[in-house]
Amino acid sequence: MTLKPGEWTKFSGGGSNCVEVMRTDDEVLVRNSNRPEEVPQRFTFSEWDFFTRGAKLGVFDL
Known part of the structure; x- marks a missing residue:
């Protein structure tokens, strides 16, 4: 999957724990979708x- 610049993309393993990723001009940001603030x-x-x-x-892998 290619990240779209300036747009949060949500990834989930099927549960309530989700990660969002966003590409900027010079870095990649990662946040908890349950705590976007x-x-x-x-x-x-x-x-x-x-x-x-x-x-x-x-x-x-564990």
């Missing part, structure tokens, strides 16, 4: 790329 986590594009590649490979 809180400050989002910020990642550079290279940090986000490293994380998503690792997730796809199962690096973070």
Whole structure:
């Protein structure tokens, strides 16, 4: 899935815990959809790329 610049995209595992992600001109923002008023986590594009590649490979699986 490609993130649309300036638009929050919601991801859910089927429960009530959802994460929203938004791409800006120079970073990726991540927030809890149940608490959108809180400050989002910020990642550079290279940090986000490293994380998503690792997730796809199962690096973070418990």
